[in-house]
């Protein structure tokens with residue numbers, strides 16, 4: 001390592017809160033699926049900033065929209081209208097088939113906003129007694145890092161010593177429709193769930209689960225809130241992961257790739273009822289719906305569709321999954337994936353996934369370990385067939401090596 005690399009890392013360690021444990025690479029440039037470190041080494045990005053950079057690094061059309069808008073107008077606050085918000089609403093509603101939109105910034109804010117909205121809906125529309133609303137969530141969920149959200153996490157690392165937490169959440173196992181049926185009561189206002197649990201290690205529920213979930217929610221007048229912040233916008237090979245089972249959520253949460261990685265932009269999408277309960281002064285955000293965010297998100301959505309990235313995710317995802325499954329080695333316990341949301345789970349005896357990620361780094365691939373034994377793979381949706389083959393050669397080389 002050169003002295004400059006050591007310097008960046010040491011300086012971060014000295015001044016920064018140590019709430020992350022990054023792999024030892026300092027990146028300074030990105031283009032498409034590639035990123036470069038400060039020494040000029042090139043890597044294939046197999047994390048895409050947890051799916052925020054689905055459109056590829058520094059996509060030229062999103063960049064142009066951002067620069068153009070930044071020259072004109074960046075922030076008005078919602079105290080005044082701006083000439084980008086209406087267009088953003090129109091385009092995101094048309095793309096996703098939603099009726100109402102609430103623009104926010106981070107993913108966790110979208111989740112918090114959905115919780116507030118479905119509670120309000122519960123009291124004002126469903127008729128739940130004030131203060132009694134219940135929301136059902138799943139074990140091993142990941143919905144962000146705010147206090148409200150970590151309060152219903154089941155991960156001790158995520159919750160530990162951050163309490164006390166807000167009441168009103170009930171946890172059930174993921175992928176178990178019978179558990180949902182049992183947990184619903186007259187005060188249940190919503191079921192909040194990820195279509196595929198990303199941070200838990202790309203956990204795909206059994207086929208038919210969401211069809212049953214949809215029926216249960218409809219039958220009991222419970223809002224189905226799908227957190228598509230990671231699975232949405234093409235990541236799984238469909239615009240929204242809900243389309244794999246042909247269902248429609250009542251409330252859909254988007255974030256991450258909604259800006260192609262340029263800017264924090266998130267949104268709550270709903271039918272008329274849920275977001276319709278919010279009145280002026282009851283919820284807001286200084287930056288939510290600002291013209292720069294809207295211009296960036298409009299371009300990010302446009303290139304996703306115009307450049308065929310969703311279809312490409314389906315095609316290259318299938319190719320990548322098959323290639324990973326074809327690797328013959330007893331270090332792999334299971335390979336999972338849908339579209340370009342993939343994971344390789346290692347046998348516990350094979351050693352920690354972190355070591356494999358560090359070995360992959362030396363071969364020009366950046367991937368991230370999750371939960372000790374799982375390597376998550378989520379390249380930008382613009383990856384080509386040749387690039388998948390290039391990556392597979394390297395994964396095969398590393399996964400057949402013995403690190404135990």
Ligand SMILES: *Cc1c(COP(=O)(O)O)cnc(C)c1O
Pocket residue numbers: 050105106107108109111142143144145194198199227228229230231255256
């Ligand atoms: C990343 C993520 C969030 C939180 O988004 P932030 O922008 O980090 O607040 C919420 N839900 C899911 C499923 C996510 O993957």
